[in-house]
Amino acid sequence: MEEAIAGRIADGDPIPTPSAARAGENEVPVPPGMAAKAALVVALRNSGRTRHDLAKLLGLHEQSVRQVPDPRHATAADRIDAALRSWVVRS
Numbered sequence: 001m002e003e004a005i006a007g008r009i010a011d012g013d014p015i016p017t018p019s020a021a022r023a024g025e026n027e028v029p030v031p032p033g034m035a036a037k038a039a040l041v042v043a044l045r046n047s048g049r050t051r052h053d054l055a056k057l058l059g060l061h062e063q064s065v066r067q068v069p070d071p072r073h074a075t076a077a078d079r080i081d082a083a084l085r086s087w088v089v090r091s
Contacts, residue, residue, distance in 0.1 A: 001028045006071030009041050034071065036080040041069045043084065057086040 008015050015038050021027045030038070044054065055065040067073040068083055 001030050002034045005030060005034055005038050009038065009069065009071045015042055033075070033077065033080070036077065036084070037069050037071060037075070040080060040083055044069065054083060054086070058082060 005015060007013075044051065051065050051069075052062050054068075055062040058065060065083070068075050068079055
């Protein structure tokens, strides 16, 4: 599941919302870091704003912010949290 979400992020494809498991199906957990990155990507896409806008909100260089939602880049949880919080508070 993690790879499927990472691929969608990398390719710019929509990330589907989770659904409840049906009878006979098992739930597939998504690691917290990937879930947070997916949430940030969805928020960015839904807002119509850019990573440049996010960099300004966080007071960071655009290059630093470009790596935050990158599924292949190890991003500290506090940086993802700050990005999501700034988006929610200031959007």
